[in-house]
Amino acid sequence: MMELHLADFKLQLVSEADAEFIVELRSNQNLAKHLHQTSSNVGTQREWIKRYKEREALGTEFYFISVKYNGEKLGLNRIYNIKPDSFELGSWIFKKGIEEVIPILSDIAVRDFAYNKLGLQKCFFDVRKNNKSVIRYHHLFEPKVIDEDDMNYYFELDYSTYNINRQKILKLIDYGL
Numbered sequence: 066m067m068e069l070h071l072a073d074f075k076l077q078l079v080s081e082a083d084a085e086f087i088v089e090l091r092s093n094q095n096l097a098k099h100l101h102q103t104s105s106n107v108g109t110q111r112e113w114i115k116r117y118k119e120r121e122a123l124g125t126e127f128y129f130i131s132v133k134y135n136g137e138k139l140g141l142n143r144i145y146n147i148k149p150d151s152f153e154l155g156s157w158i159f160k161k162g163i164e165e166v167i168p169i170l171s172d173i174a175v176r177d178f179a180y181n182k183l184g185l186q187k188c189f190f191d192v193r194k195n196n197k198s199v200i201r202y203h204h205l206f207e208p209k210v211i212d213e214d215d216m217n218y219y220f221e222l223d224y225s226t227y228n229i230n231r232q233k234i235l236k237l238i239d240y241g242l
Contacts, residue, residue: 073164074133074170075134076131076142076171077129077130077132078121078129079129079141081111084107084108084110084111120145125147126144126145127143128142129141129175131171140160140163140168141157142171142172143157143175144175151186151188152189153190154172157172169202176227180228185224186223186224187222188208188227189221190203190220192220194216205234206230206234207222207226208220209222
């Protein structure tokens with residue numbers, strides 16, 4: 066199993082054993098209010114993970130879970146719709162009460178994986194317009210707004226812009242990967 070190790074936690078690919086944690090996070094209306102709705106049935110989530118594992122094997126999607134070294138599960142990130150030079154970023158959700166830098170570091174580590182390990186050049190993502198704190202965070206990377214609708218902003222972030230701003234963000238949070 067592929068893992069990315071950071072000082073405080075590691076990212077690993079989700080497995081069927083993570084279905085209950087995923088449902089717990091994604092069913093929490095406060096945490097998931099800006100994400101697409103998913104089923105709150107653990108069995109349905111396990112089936113979704115089985116199908117996801119096929120996409121993972123093809124290299125078209127990677128779903129990460131952030132885990133402390135003591136085994137505590139912290140949150141989720143996903144890259145999907147992987148094409149020859151681009152990917153989409155989403156499913157970014159973390160439980161309450163953890164260190165504030167962990168979701169940021171997890172996001173950066175997942176993007177690093179896509180840009181550096183997979184060699185992709187563009188990241189696409191959307192953010193709900195009413196999710197002000199996440200919009201402010203993403204603006205630190207200086208992405209281009211490529212579209213919008215009543216509910217969302219749609220962004221594109223190229224590798225060189227990401228890499229320049231990645232260093233600034235790590236410095237802002239006083240952390241080095």
